[in-house]
Amino acid sequence: YILLVTLLSNTPIGWSAKFKPKKEVEKDKSSRPPNVLVIMTDEHNMRTLGCYRELMSQDQAYVWGADVNVDTPFIDSIAKRGALFTNFYTVAPRCTPARGSFLTGTYPNIHGATVNDLPIKDTAITFAQILKEHLNYHTAYMGKFHLNPEDEERKEVFGAPHGRSFGFDDIRYLWNRGHYKFMIEDANNNIQAYSFHDADKFVNKTGVYTTEFLADRALKFIEEHKQRKDDHPFALMLSLPDPHGPNYVHAPYSDMYKDLMFQVPKSAIHAMRKHPALPKWSKLWTKVMDAGTVPQKRMEQHLNRMNKARKRMHFYRPILGMVKAIDDNVGRILNKLKEEKLDEDTIIVFTADHGDMMGEHGRDEKQTPYKTSAGVPFIISYPKKVTPGKIVETPYSAVDFVPTLLNLLDLDLTTTNFSFDGIDFSSDLSSPDGIVLDEDALIFTADTWDGTWAACATNKYKLVLSNSDIPWLFDLEQDPDEIHNFFGHEDYLHIYEGLKVHLLNAMEKYEFPLRQGTVLLNRPACWETDDIYEFSLLSMNASCYDIGSLHNSEDACHQQAVRTVCPLTCNNFEDDSSGHILHNATLLDCEDIAKDPKQLCLDPQIKLFCIRTCNDDVTA
Numbered sequence: 290y291i292l293l294v295t296l297l298s299n300t301p302i303g304w305s306a307k308f309k310p311k312k313e314v315e316k317d318k319s320s321r322p323p324n325v326l327v328i329m330t331d332e333h334n335m336r337t338l339g340c341y342r343e344l345m346s347q348d349q350a351y352v353w354g355a356d357v358n359v360d361t362p363f364i365d366s367i368a369k370r371g372a373l374f375t376n377f378y379t380v381a382p383r384c385t386p387a388r389g390s391f392l393t394g395t396y397p398n399i400h401g402a403t404v405n406d407l408p409i410k411d412t413a414i415t416f417a418q419i420l421k422e423h424l425n426y427h428t429a430y431m432g433k434f435h436l437n438p439e440d441e442e443r444k445e446v447f448g449a450p451h452g453r454s455f456g457f458d459d460i461r462y463l464w465n466r467g468h469y470k471f472m473i474e475d476a477n478n479n480i481q482a483y484s485f486h487d488a489d490k491f492v493n494k495t496g497v498y499t500t501e502f503l504a505d506r507a508l509k510f511i512e513e514h515k516q517r518k519d520d521h522p523f524a525l526m527l528s529l530p531d532p533h534g535p536n537y538v539h540a541p542y543s544d545m546y547k548d549l550m551f552q553v554p555k556s557a558i559h560a561m562r563k564h565p566a567l568p569k570w571s572k573l574w575t576k577v578m579d580a581g582t583v584p585q586k587r588m589e590q591h592l593n594r595m596n597k598a599r600k601r602m603h604f605y606r607p608i609l610g611m612v613k614a615i616d617d618n619v620g621r622i623l624n625k626l627k628e629e630k631l632d633e634d635t636i637i638v639f640t641a642d643h644g645d646m647m648g649e650h651g652r653d654e655k656q657t658p659y660k661t662s663a664g665v666p667f668i669i670s671y672p673k674k675v676t677p678g679k680i681v682e683t684p685y686s687a688v689d690f691v692p693t694l695l696n697l698l699d700l701d702l703t704t705t706n707f708s709f710d711g712i713d714f715s716s717d718l719s720s721p722d723g724i725v726l727d728e729d730a731l732i733f734t735a736d737t738w739d740g741t742w743a744a745c746a747t748n749k750y751k752l753v754l755s756n757s758d759i760p761w762l763f764d765l766e767q768d769p770d771e772i773h774n775f776f777g778h779e780d781y782l783h784i785y786e787g788l789k790v791h792l793l794n795a796m797e798k799y800e801f802p803l804r805q806g807t808v809l810l811n812r813p814a815c816w817e818t819d820d821i822y823e824f825s826l827l828s829m830n831a832s833c834y835d836i837g838s839l840h841n842s843e844d845a846c847h848q849q850a851v852r853t854v855c856p857l858t859c860n861n862f863e864d865d866s867s868g869h870i871l872h873n874a875t876l877l878d879c880e881d882i883a884k885d886p887k888q889l890c891l892d893p894q895i896k897l898f899c900i901r902t903c904n905d906d907v908t909a
Contacts, residue, residue, distance in 0.1 A: 321520055321522060322424050322426070322522050322698045322699070323522060323634045323635055323636050323671060323673070323697075323698070324514075324522045324523045324524070324525075324631060324634060324635040324636070325420070325426070325522070325523070325524040325525070325635070325636045325638075325694065325698075326524075326525050326527070326622070326626075326635055326636070326637050326638070327524075327525070327526045327527065327638045327640070328527045328529065328619060328622075328637075328638065328639045328640075329388075329391070329432075329526065329527070329528045329529070329640055329641060329642060330529050330531065330532065330615060330639075330640075330641045330642075331384065331433060331468075331528070331529065331530050331531065331532070331533035331641065331642055332384075332532060332533035332534075332641070332642070332643060332644070332645040332654065332655060333532055333612075333641035333643075333644065333645060333665065333666060334608075334644055334645045334646070334647050334661050335641075335644065335661065335664065335665065335666045336349075336350060336352060336647075336661065337358075337359055337361070337532070337608070337609060337612045338361050338364055338365070338612075338666055339358070339359075339360055339361045339362070339364075339365045340361070340364065340365040340368040340369075340373055340668070341373070341375075341666060342358065344373070344375060344680065346769075348555070349769055349770075352552075352554040352555065352556075352649065353551040353552055353554060353605070353647070353648070354549075354550060354551065354552040356549065357549050357550075357551055357552075357609075358609075359546070359609040359612050359613050359616075360613075360616075361612065361613070361616040362616065362620070363616050363617070363619045363620030363623055364615075364616050364619055364639055364668070366623065367619075367623075367637055367639050367668045367669075367670050368668045368670075368678075369677060369678060370670040370672065370675075370677050371637070371668060371669050371670025371671065371675045371677060371679070371718075372668070372669050372670070372675050372676070372679035372680070372681055372717075372718050373667075373668050373679070373680055373681070374666075374667040374668070374669075374681045374685060375680060375681065375682050376664070376681075376682060376683065376684040376685070376732075376746070376748055377640070377664065377665055377666070377667035377684075377685050377686065378663050378664055378665065378684065378685075378686040378687070378732045378734050378746065379391075379642060379643045379644075379663055379664075379665055379686065379687050379734060380396055380397065380686050380687050380688055380733065380734055380735070381397060381403075381643075381734060381735055381736065381737045381738075382643040382644065382655040382656055382657065382658075382662045382663045382734070382736075383404065383405050383643065383655065383656065383737070383738055384405055384435050384642055384643065385402045385404065385405045385406060385407060385435050385436060386402050386403055386404065386405075386737045386738075387642040387643050387687060388402075388434075388435055388436055388528075388642050389401070389402040389409045389413070389436055390686075390687045390688050391640075391642070391687040391688075391690055391691075392409075392413075392415040392416060392417075392436070392455070392526075392691070393409070393413050393414060393415055393416075393691065393709075394416070394688050394689070394690065394691030394692055394709035394710060394711045395413075395688060395708075395709060395710045395711075396688060396710050396799040396800075397737045397799075398799055398800035398801075399710065400413045401413065402436055403737040403738070403802070404737065404738045405435070405738070406435075406439060406466065408436055408437050408438040408453075409436045409455075411452070411453070413455065414455075414456075414707065415455045415456050415457075415691075416456075416524075416690075416691045416694055416695070417430070417455060417456035417457045417524055417526070418455055418456025419456070419691075419695065419700070419705075419707065420456070420524050420698070421456045421458065421524075422456070423700060423705070424522070424698060424700060425520075425521050425522075426521060426522050426523065426524045427458060427459075427514065427517075427521045427522070427523045427524070428456055428457045428458045428459070428523070428524045428525075429457060429458060429459035429460070429510055429523070429524070429525045429526070430454075430457040430459070430460055430462075430463045430525075430526045430528065431462040431463060431503050431506055431507060431510075431525070431526070431527050431528065432462065432463065432464075432503050432526075432527055432528030432529055432530060433464060433465075433466065433467070433468075433528045433529075433530045434449070434463050434464065434465050434466075434528065435465060435466050436455075436465070437449055437450060437453050437465045438450065439465065439466070446464050446467075446480070446482055447460075447461060447462060447463060447464050447480055447482075448460050448461065448463060449463060449465070457526070459510070461478070461480075461506075462480070462503065462506050464482065467482070467484070467530075468484070468485075468530045468531075468533055468534065468535060469482035469483060469484055469499050469530065470483060470484060470485045470498065470499055470535070470537055470539075471483045471487075471497065471498060471499060471502075471539075472497055472499055472502040473497070474502075482499075484535075485535045485537045498538070498539045498614070499529075499530060499531070500529055500530075500531055500611070500614050500615055500618050501614070501618055503527060503529060503618075504527075504618035504619075504621055504622060507525060507527050507622055508621065508622065508625050510523070510525055511523075511525075511622075511625050511626065511629060511631070512625075512629070515629045515631070527622075529615060531611040531612075531614065531615060532608045532611035532612050532615070532645070533645075534654075536603075536604055536605075536607040536608055536611075537607055538607045538610035538611045538614055539614075542607075542610035542611070542613050542614045543607065543610055545609070545610055545613060546606045546607075546609045546610055546613075547606060549602070549606055549609070550596070550597070550602060551601055551602060551605045551606075551648070552596050553578075553592055553595050553596055553648065554647075554648050554649045554650075555770055555772075556649045556650045556651075556770045556771070556772055557575075557578070557648055557649060557650060557651040557652075558592060559770075559772050560573060560650050560651040561573065561578075561583075561588055561591075561592065561651055562585075562588060562821065563585065563819060563820055563821040563832060564820065564821055565772065565773065565774070565818070565820045566818055566819035566820045566821070566832070567650060567651065567819070568753070568755070568758050568761050568774070569755070569757040569758035569819070570657070570741050570742045570753070570755040570757050570758055571650055571652065571657050571659070572652075573651040573652070574651070574652050574653070575648060575651055575652055575653045576604060576653055577595075577598070577600050577601040577604045577605075577648075577653070578595055578601070578648065578651060579591075585821060585830075585835075601648075605647060605648070608645070608647065619639070623637075632672075633672050633673070634673075635671070636669065636670070636671040636694070636697060637669065637670045637671070638667070638668070638669045638690075639666065639667075639668045639669075640665055640666060640667045640668070640690075641665040641666055642665070643655045643662065643663065643665060644660075644661045644662045644663065644664055644665055645661065645662075646659060646661050646662050647661070649661055649770075650771075656736065656738075657742075658734060658742060658744035658751065658753050659771050660765075660769075660771060663734045663744070665687075667685070669718065671697065671718075674697055674715070674718060674719050675718045675719065676718065676719065676720065676721060676722075676723075678723065679717075679718065679720075679722075679723060679724075679725065680723065680724045680725070681714070681717050681718075681724075681725045681726075682724060682725065682726040682748050683714070683717060683725055683726055683727040683730045683748065684730050684731055684732045684746055684747060684748055685711075685712075685714055685730075685732060686711070686732040686733070686734065687711075688709065688710045688711030689711035689712050689713070689714055690711065691709055691711065692709045692711050692712060692713040693711075693712075693713050693714050693715050693718075695707075695713075696713045696715040697715050697718070710799065726748060728747065728748060728749070729747075730747065730748075731745050731746060731747045731788070731791060732745065732746055733745050733792065733795040733799065733801075734746075735796075735799075735801040735802075735803065736802070736803070737801065737802060739802070740756070740801070740802025740803045740805065740806055741755055741756055741757065741803070742754065742755040742756075742803060743755075743792060743795070743796050743801045743803045743804075744792070745788055745791055745792040745795065746765070747788075748765070749764070749765055749766050750762065750763065750764060750765060750784055750788060751763040751765060751771070752785065752788040752789065752792055754789075754792060754793075754796075754803065754808050754810070754871075755803070755808065756803060756806040756807055756808055756894070758809070759774075759776060759777075759809050759811075759812050759813070759816060760776045760785065760789070760809065760810065761774045761776060762774060762775045762776040762781055762784065762785050762788070763775065764781070776812070777812055789810065793871070797874065804871070804874045805873055805874060806871075806873075807870065807871065807872045807873075807892050807894040807895060808870065808871040808872075808894075809870055809894060809898060810868060810869050810870060810871055810876075811866060811867065811868025811869060811870075811898075812866070812868075813866045813897050813898045813900070814856070814862060814864060814865065814866040814867075814900070815856040815857050815861070815862040815866075815897065815900055816856070816857075816897075817833045817854070817855055817856065817857050817858065818833075818854075819832055819833075819834070820832060822850075822854055824836075824845075824848065824850060824851060825850075826848050826850065827845055827848065827851070833854065833855035833857070833858045834858075836851060836855050836858050836859075837855075837858040842858070846858065846859035846860075846861070862900055862901070863901070864901050865879035865898070865899045865900065865901045865902050866879065866898045866899065866900075870894065870895060870898045870899075872889070872892065872895065877889075877895075879898070879899040879901075879902050882895055882898075882899045882902055882903070883899070883902045886899075886902055886903060886905075890902070890903035
């Protein structure tokens with residue numbers, strides 16, 4: 290057996306794997322730190338923001354059609370006054386682990402919230418706690434938190450269990466989970482929250498749509514801060530539950546996009562045609578496509594129907610309405626900061642916990658390593674230290690926010706005991722360069738829920754390892770839709786080997802669950818894809834599964850073209866695979882498997898990789 294740590298001790302290429310030396314940034318001579326405002330949306334596709342579309346090609350900016358877009362002038366204005374990050378990722382495309390990492394600067398194995406609804410550890414330290422204790426900030430959190438335990442005995446929706454405010458002083462408008470659509474606060478500050486399904490409870494009541502309710506409270510918080518006239522800066526995190534579903538928004542936003550027709554995205558068409566088929570870690574899964582139930586011979590008719598289907602339009606149109614409502618309320622907050630003469634002295638961050646695929650690759654929501662799932666918008670402005678109009682193409686992730694923020698606030702971390710997994714990118718913000726790119730930098734993101742995949746990405750490439758498929762290597766420049774797998778192509782062998790080393794190291798260091806599974810690192814000798822192939826001699830287009838389902842499949846397998854692409858279906862294998870497989874954090878080859886075949890060959894991935902060894906053991 291080859292121990293993983295032994296193999297990975299020697300890195301063959303120069304990627305920095307997120308470890309780059311800190312550059313000196315000129316310290317602000319002001320004695321009072323700036324205010325901090327963080328606006329985080331929930332499940333947000335960056336293509337819905339004008340400032341991101343402006344940087345994309347036409348086909349990337351308008352994947353749902355040339356006229357399908359929403360104007361976001363206020364969010365765009367933050368980018369114009371500051372920096373926009375084109376390759377910013379969540380560390381895990383799920384609400385709870387993503388939020389825990391953003392607030393603490395650590396990966397889920399450290400803060401403890403590896404899956405949704407699993408609370409972060411009592412000992413977790415957020416940026417709010419650091420700002421409060423070391424820089425005398427007045428701190429507040431408003432909106433969805435999703436990092437506390439669910440206590441059925443605790444009746445209050447708002448606030449937090451004792452001792453679990455994590456440095457946020459004002460938590461009157463914090464709730465743990467739920468996507469409430471309307472809220473009412475009476476004269477005694479009692480708050481009632483209603484979901485979309487509670488509309489009947491609003492008879493003879495005046496409810497405020499949640500985005501506007503929270504924006505109202507943010508405005509009041511800023512006013513109260515100004516009235517205090519003390520030396521304490523504020524740090525407010527405004528966590529908006531939209532544009533996460535349920536897909537409902539109130540008027541007038543409900544009618545703004547009622548005539549838009551959302552085309553099926555290019556990546557979804559490829560996925561549904563299986564040309565090529567999706568990776569095995571990404572199944573067709575969409576609430577409005579019904580793609581998994583349609584036979585391939587009727588797929589074209591189905592795609593034509595989907596481009597006009599009322600169900601799809603009713604599902605996606607409200608998302609744009611929610612984004613427009615968010616932008617308008619961001620505008621109200623920006624105007625308040627300017628009115629109170631705080632706009633020049635406030636760090637403003639706009640971001641999201643994770644993305645939303647909105648039909649791309651035949652999926653909705655998140656949970657995959659694709660860019661619109663694991664990638665998030667990240668925009669930051671601060672006139673004193675952030676060069677306006679800057680574009681940062683260097684990849685960063687949620688764990689990098691806290692160390693960067695603390696450096697922007699001139700907090701000397703060498704005098705503290707804080708430890709972060711992320712790095713400080715504040716030098717990128719203050720540099721005179723209009724576009725910042727470190728081609729050696731890379732980020733890591735993973736499924737920390739089921740442990741099905743882990744990924745790393747540079748600005749050009751992304752590698753995905755999984756427990757269900759061969760490695761997938763995306764060329765993000767040649768294939769920005771992330772449709773084609775370049776793993777195994779001769780020109781990409783050195784790219785794969787370098788990224789593999791970094792990713793395996795990260796899986797071990799940050800305890801990604803995938804490391805305890807079984808991961809193919811080389812292509813098995815008898816590998817089959819789910820692609821649809823054109824078999825001209827058979828006068829048919831079919832997958833290997835289709836070939837195996839034929840009543841005359843043995844005759845079909847006599848064709849060399851079929852035997853080549855369908856070795857399992859046609860029993861066309863003679864020997865084990867070369868290379869290694871990762872099993873329970875240990876690298877094995879088939880000679881290692883042969884030492885304990887009865888136990889190890891029970892694993893289907895090992896049985897596939899060492900097919901001769903495992904079959905010989907069965908027949909022995």
